Amino acid sequence: MCDPSAISEGLGLADAQTADRDQGPAPIFEIAKILATEQELEAMLPKFLSSLIETLEAADTGILLLHDPSDGQLTVKGAQGYDFATLSQIRLAPGEAMSGRALQTGQAELYPAPEAIAAVRSNLTPTNRDLFAAATAGLSPPQCVVCVPLVSGETSVGALVLENRRGVSGFVHADLPSLQALADLIAFSIESARLREELQVTRALEEANRLKAELISMLAHEMRTPLTSIKGYSTALLMEEATFSPETQREFLHIVDEECDVLQDLIHDLLESSIIDAGLLKLEPQPVMLPRVAQSVADDIARRTQKHRVLVDFPERFPIVDADPRRIEQVIRNLLDNAFKYSPAGGLVVVRGEVQEREIVISVADQGMGIAPEHLNRLFEKFYRIESGLGRHVVGSGLGLPIARTIVESHGGRIWAESQVGEGSTFYFTLPREGLSQELSTEQEEERQDE
Numbered sequence: 001m002c003d004p005s006a007i008s009e010g011l012g013l014a015d016a017q018t019a020d021r022d023q024g025p026a027p028i029f030e031i032a033k034i035l036a037t038e039q040e041l042e043a044m045l046p047k048f049l050s051s052l053i054e055t056l057e058a059a060d061t062g063i064l065l066l067h068d069p070s071d072g073q074l075t076v077k078g079a080q081g082y083d084f085a086t087l088s089q090i091r092l093a094p095g096e097a098m099s100g101r102a103l104q105t106g107q108a109e110l111y112p113a114p115e116a117i118a119a120v121r122s123n124l125t126p127t128n129r130d131l132f133a134a135a136t137a138g139l140s141p142p143q144c145v146v147c148v149p150l151v152s153g154e155t156s157v158g159a160l161v162l163e164n165r166r167g168v169s170g171f172v173h174a175d176l177p178s179l180q181a182l183a184d185l186i187a188f189s190i191e192s193a194r195l196r197e198e199l200q201v202t203r204a205l206e207e208a209n210r211l212k213a214e215l216i217s218m219l220a221h222e223m224r225t226p227l228t229s230i231k232g233y234s235t236a237l238l239m240e241e242a243t244f245s246p247e248t249q250r251e252f253l254h255i256v257d258e259e260c261d262v263l264q265d266l267i268h269d270l271l272e273s274s275i276i277d278a279g280l281l282k283l284e285p286q287p288v289m290l291p292r293v294a295q296s297v298a299d300d301i302a303r304r305t306q307k308h309r310v311l312v313d314f315p316e317r318f319p320i321v322d323a324d325p326r327r328i329e330q331v332i333r334n335l336l337d338n339a340f341k342y343s344p345a346g347g348l349v350v351v352r353g354e355v356q357e358r359e360i361v362i363s364v365a366d367q368g369m370g371i372a373p374e375h376l377n378r379l380f381e382k383f384y385r386i387e388s389g390l391g392r393h394v395v396g397s398g399l400g401l402p403i404a405r406t407i408v409e410s411h412g413g414r415i416w417a418e419s420q421v422g423e424g425s426t427f428y429f430t431l432p433r434e435g436l437s438q439e440l441s442t443e444q445e446e447e448r449q450d451e
C-alpha cells in the first residue's frame with residue numbers, strides 16, 4: 001500500500017506540479033517540450049512516458065496503451081521499467097484490467113493498494129496474464145497505481161498507467177484531476193500526430209496515383225508519335241496502287257527504322273528503371289579506361305548527326321577506375337544523347353575528363369537550349385521533363401537522368417547540372433578515386449595491350 005503519510009501530505013503529482021522549480025521541471029513543461037520537438041508518433045510515445053516518470057515523484061514505472069479502432073483493443077506502445085518486447089504482445093479488450101476499464105468508463109482511477117490492483121487485474125485473459133507476468137518478472141509489486149484514459153474530444157485514444165512500486169510518496173486522489181489534464185494533452189497530441197500521419201499517407205497515395213496516371217498518359221503519347229509514323233510509312237509502302245521510287249522507299253524505311261529506335265529506347269529506359277526500382281541494379285566492377293569508353297560512345301552518337309561537332313578531351317595520364325563499364329557507358333550515353341537532343345541547332349559538344357585529388361570528374365557540355373535554374377535539381381527525378389520551351393517537342397521518357405543518377409551514386413559518385421538558358425548546359429558526374437585500381441596511364445595500358 002502507498003505510504004499513508006504520503007497520502008496525507010499529497011506527495012504525488014499535486015506536489016510535483018507545485019514544487020519549487022529547483023526540484024525539477026513540471027511534467028506539463030516536459031510534455032510541451034516533446035510536442036515542440038517531436039512530430040512522429042512512434043518517437044513521441046516513449047518520450048511522454050519517460051518524462052512523466054522522471055518528473056512525477058510518485059511514478060516508478062508506467063505503460064502507455066493505444067486504442068486500435070480496427071478491433072477496439074488496446075496495445076502497449078510504450079513501457080518504462082518493463083520488458084517492452086513482451087508487453088507489446090498484450091492485447092486488452094475494453095473492460096479488461098485497469099486500462100480496458102479506463103477505456104470503457106472514460107474515468108481516471110486510483111488503485112491505492114496491492115489488493116485493489118490485483119482485483120482489477122483479475123479479469124486478464126490467461127495469455128495476457130502470462131505475458132504480463134513475464135514482462136514484470138523481477139520487479140517489486142506495485143503499491144499503488146493510477147490509470148488515466150487518453151481521450152481527445154470524442155475519440156478514445158488509449159490509456160496511461162503509472163505505478164508506484166516503492167510504497168512511499170505515492171499517488172493520492174487529489175492528483176487525479178491534474179493527471180487527467182496531462183493525459184488530455186497527451187491524447188490530443190497523439191490524435192494530432194495520427195491525423196498528420198494519415199494525411200501524409202493519403203497525400204503519398206494521391207501523389208503515387210497522379211504519377212501513375214501521368215506516366216500512362218506520357219507513355220501513350222510518347223509511343224503514339226513513333227507508332228503513327230511507323231504505321232503511316234509502312235502502310236504507304238504496302239499500298240498496291242502507289243508506286244514509289246527506290247530512293248523514296250529507302251527513305252520511308254529509314255524513317256520506320258529510326259522510329260523503331262525511339263520506341264526501343266523508351267522501352268529500354270522503362271525496363272531499366274523498373275530494374276532499379278526493384279533494387280536489382282548489380283554492378284560488375286572492373287578496371288575501366290574512361291577516355292576510351294567516352295570516345296567510343298561519342299563516335300557512335302556522332303554518326304547519327306551532321307549538325308554537331310564532338311570533342312572528347314581527357315588528360316593523357318588518366319587513371320584507370322574500378323567501375324562497371326557497361327553502366328558507366330550508359331551514363332555517358334544518356335548525357336551525350338541529351339546534349340544532342342536538346343541542342344537542336346547543333347554546335348559543339350565536349351566530353352571532358354578531369355582528375356582531382358579524391359575523384360575524377362566527367363562532364364558533358366553542349367551549346368543548346370539550356371535549363372532554367374528552377375529545373376536544375378528536379379531533372380534527376382523520375383519522369384521529370386521540362387514541359388515548356390523548345391524541349392517539349394523532343395521525344396523522351398524523363399528516365400535517362402534518374403537512371404544515370406542511380407548508377408553514379410551506386411558507384412559512390414555524384415551527378416549534377418549547370419546551365420545558362422539559351423547558352424547551353426553542362427552535366428557533371430564524379431567517380432571516387434579511392435579504392436580504384438592502381439593508376440596506369442593510358443599510354444602504359446596501351447603498351448601493355450600491344451605486347
Ligand code: ADP
Nearest residue numbers: 338339342379385386396397398399400401425
Ligand atoms: P528525357 O528522356 O526526357 O530526355 P532525361 O531524364 O534524360 O529524360 O532528361 C530529363 C529532362 O531534362 C529532359 O526532358 C529535358 O527537359 C532536360 N534536359 C536533359 N538534358 C538536357 C540538356 N543537355 N539540355 C537541356 N535540357 C536537358
